[in-house]
Amino acid sequence: MLIQVRYDEISLKGGRRNYYESMLVQNLVHQTGIPLERVRRVRGRIRLVLSESDDPETVWDGIRRTFGVVDAAEVREVPVDLDEAARVGIDMARESYARGSRSFKVETKRRDKTYPMTSLQVSLDVGEKIGAAVPELDVDVHTPDVVIRVEVERNSIFVWGSSRPAPRGLPTGTSGRGLVLLSGGIDSPVAAWLMLKRGMELDAVHFHAPPGTGPKAKAKVATLARLLSRWTPRHVRLYYVKTSEIQDAIATGAPERLRIVLLRRSFYRIAFQLAAWKRLRALIGGEALGQVASQTPENLRCTQAAVPLALCLHPLIAYDKIEITRLAEKIGTYETSIQPHLDCCSLFAPKGPETAARLEDVEEAEASLDLGPMELVAAESREAVAYLRGEEVPIKR
């Protein structure tokens, strides 16, 4: 069995194209388990040669989780002979009819420009043969139920029917590494996924505050990190950082309405410290503008100002809850995210939180708390776990 993978965005990368393609190939090898010797790279396409012992469903699932891939299809390779191509096309048309298709068209690409017929002539020829053999399928060149694709190369013709969609994006590993602030909620795993989709490798940090938050909250975040790790061939490390002392200090020493903003600033400072130690270039959060009190422009500015040198990315900033929820369902984190748990922030949140904090007020309130040493201790006493493609693995320090 031969599976052909298509990609598009990275073919635009000019001089860096080879780098992106190599990364995509390497990621496909890890995600599908097909060894490099059985991966064929041809211009603009990658073909995976499956052996008897490979489980096609595992391979399909791996492809579906490989960023950079646009779609993939099972292709058949035949000699350069249109009768042979039509024979395969007829089989595919019949299968497609059995699955409910009622119309088809043939689309051809000539990769071998010396081939004597034009693409249109090839399509007409093969289409006619399929039409004659499967008369119950109509030809429809505008909105066919199935497109039979034919690609003529120098030594072979490749034919395929329906293809399966893949996630698009850029190959993981081509956009550096980041640290996602992973809560147990719906948003931050989706933010993480969107950055993975743009080629960024990720580690995650979760803040917890026992005894207010229990082991359940930690387990939930572990599940989310594990689920995310299925979308990348690289390790995803999850750091647990305990912020109980910091929260106590804020709760007893600062105006109640500023609590959330102050805690967010602590989170980001600790995350920035970890990112520096681990050489991670960006901090990623699940903030969406206006979603809750802490996510107004004024409050977001107060958070950003705590780490002026950090690159803070909020890929969900312009998304609404419905869009985010749909994505969470698609990537498989929604069911976990909606499990009830005690979040350190929900316990801590005041009844009337500030929606437009002034940076001067925040800095003044913070000045007397001396959070710096507590943040350093918290960061240093982190616990860590690592996940690789959906499994927990021993952590490398």
Ligand code: ATP
């Ligand atoms: P989420 O659904 O991701 O929890 P949210 O809408 O509940 O987001 P907030 O609670 O205001 O939003 O948090 C905003 C962002 O701050 C989160 O998306 C996450 O990136 C980060 N964050 C919040 N709480 C934690 C936590 N306990 N540990 C790590 N990051 C957190």
Ligand code: MG
């Ligand atoms: Mg939250």
